[in-house]
Amino acid sequence: xxxxxxxxxxxxxFLCAAFFIYIGLVSQCSSFVVGRKNLSSPFTQTNNExxxxxxxxxxxxxxxxxxxxxxxxNLCMSLRRNILKTVGVGVIAIPIAGEVYSRGFFPPFRRxxxxxxxxxxxxxxxxxxxATIVFHGAGGQDTNTDVLMSALxxxxxxxxxxxxxxxxxxxxQNILKASFVGQTIGKEIAAQLLSKAKNIETVHxxxxxxxxxAANSCIDKVKQExxxxxxxxxxxxxxxxxxCQRGVLDLTYGDRNFGKNADYPQQYLNTDDPVPFTNxxxxxxxxxxxxxxxxxxxxxxxxxxxxxxxxxKLGLVSAxxxxxxxKVYFAEK
Numbered sequence: 059x060x061x062x063x064x065x066x067x068x069x070x071x072f073l074c075a076a077f078f079i080y081i082g083l084v085s086q087c088s089s090f091v092v093g094r095k096n097l098s099s100p101f102t103q104t105n106n107e108x109x110x111x112x113x114x115x116x117x118x119x120x121x122x123x124x125x126x127x128x129x130x131x132n133l134c135m136s137l138r139r140n141i142l143k144t145v146g147v148g149v150i151a152i153p154i155a156g157e158v159y160s161r162g163f164f165p166p167f168r169r170x171x172x173x174x175x176x177x178x179x180x181x182x183x184x185x186x187x188x189a190t191i192v193f194h195g196a197g198g199q200d201t202n203t204d205v206l207m208s209a210l211x212x213x214x215x216x217x218x219x220x221x222x223x224x225x226x227x228x229x230x231q232n233i234l235k236a237s238f239v240g241q242t243i244g245k246e247i248a249a250q251l252l253s254k255a256k257n258i259e260t261v262h263x264x265x266x267x268x269x270x271x272a273a274n275s276c277i278d279k280v281k282q283e284x285x286x287x288x289x290x291x292x293x294x295x296x297x298x299x300x301x302c303q304r305g306v307l308d309l310t311y312g313d314r315n316f317g318k319n320a321d322y323p324q325q326y327l328n329t330d331d332p333v334p335f336t337n338x339x340x341x342x343x344x345x346x347x348x349x350x351x352x353x354x355x356x357x358x359x360x361x362x363x364x365x366x367x368x369x370x371k372l373g374l375v376s377a378x379x380x381x382x383x384x385k386v387y388f389a390e391k
Contacts (some may be wrong), residue, residue, distance in 0.1 A: 077317030142170045160374060166355040172229070172243050176250050183254040188219040188262075190373070191247060195301075196236060198227030202360055203266070206367040220255070230268060237271045237304040237311075244275030252283055262294045262374055266363055267336065270300035274316045281319045294374055295320035297326050297343065299362040303335040317342040322380055326366050331358025344381035348389045365389070 151245075179186050190210055194203050203223060210221045224247055229239045244263075251258065251375060261280050265273025277295050286289045295317055303310025317323025317340060325343040330352075336359060339345035352361040366372065381387055 073213060073297070086123055096162035123129050139350065140300045172226070172239070172246060174224060174226060174243060174246065176224075176247065176254065177222050181217060184257060185218055186220045186255040186281070187257050188374075189251060189255060189258060189260070190214060190219070190221045190262045190264065191251070191273075192221075192223040192264045193226065193240070193244065193269030193272040193276070194223060194230065195268065195269050196230050196233070198230060199223060199225065202363050202367070206264075206363060209367050209372055224272070226269075226272065236268045237301075240268060241275040244272035244277075245279040247272070248276045248279035248283070252280065258291055260292045260294070262296065264296045264298065265300060266298045267333075267359065268301040269303075270297045270316060271304065271314065273297065274320075277320045293320045293322075295323040295343075296366070297323070297340070298366055299327045299331075299333075299336050299359050300325060300340070301333070302338075309335065313338070313342075315339050315342075315385075316340050322375060323383070324375065324381070326362035327386075328352060328358045328361045331361075333359045339386045340386050344383050345358060345386045346381070346389050347386055 097276045192203070192206065192210075194200075207221065207223055215221055224243070226240070226243050229243070230236050232239070251261070261277070263273040265271070273295060274297075277293050280291055280293055295315065297316060300312055300316060302316070303309050304311035312335070317325075323340075323343040324346045325340050326343050327339055327347045327349070329338075329347065329349045331337065339347070348362055348365045349358070353356060356364060
């Protein structure tokens, strides 16, 4: 079992957000200072300020509590308006800053290549006709992924097959960037596979949680590249409780895109866990809802992976066992 060191929250994550909030604060505080100067200037007067000056003249040298209260009231109102504006800027800026960071728009946050090498098959790449590639979730490899890989090797593995799990844990733990980085990594893995396995005929890609972004992107790249050549590759996409939010702002990316280019896409779903954006069926996948069969001691988000690892339908689904796309089926004991 391979566990990677948790990278935690990196300070760079909040740099963009801090930048936007800083700009908002500066602009709003500047307008407040200008407004305050105008309030006390004898050369620029609004109607209220003219009335205030007239009242001062009428009162002559007699101190007036009302006059002092009037000026303080205006000052407080102006301060309140500027505070509300600043808060509004922050509310808008923080999600936008998070999206900018997650997409890697600026050079400090951008990385265009990740160079994760595929393990060499025992019999060499020329012998590989069927490939199964697994992308783990945010937490990296653990006991549950070890069980899955063992099951794939024992139940699916042949002299012509290739089974591997891609270790992208260095980036999968970054909550904001994992979806976009995963898509890039998925494309890179697909390009490697096609360049090495010249005789490839079937590709089965499994995505766990946020690994679904890498898995779906891998399938897209395989289909795109092989359709340019003379021979296509049969592709199956299996998503285990997929996380469907991309970045900060795109809450429905998974439903719109996961599975649309696979020859057979399927989703194993648990609906009662607290992990957001993982509890709904995908419109472009055949969905197997396993929620009702979950033992109480197993965390809901882990259950689809555990269930699938022990399933009799592990690996490529035969033509007779395929389910209708866009429909939900409830697993039975």
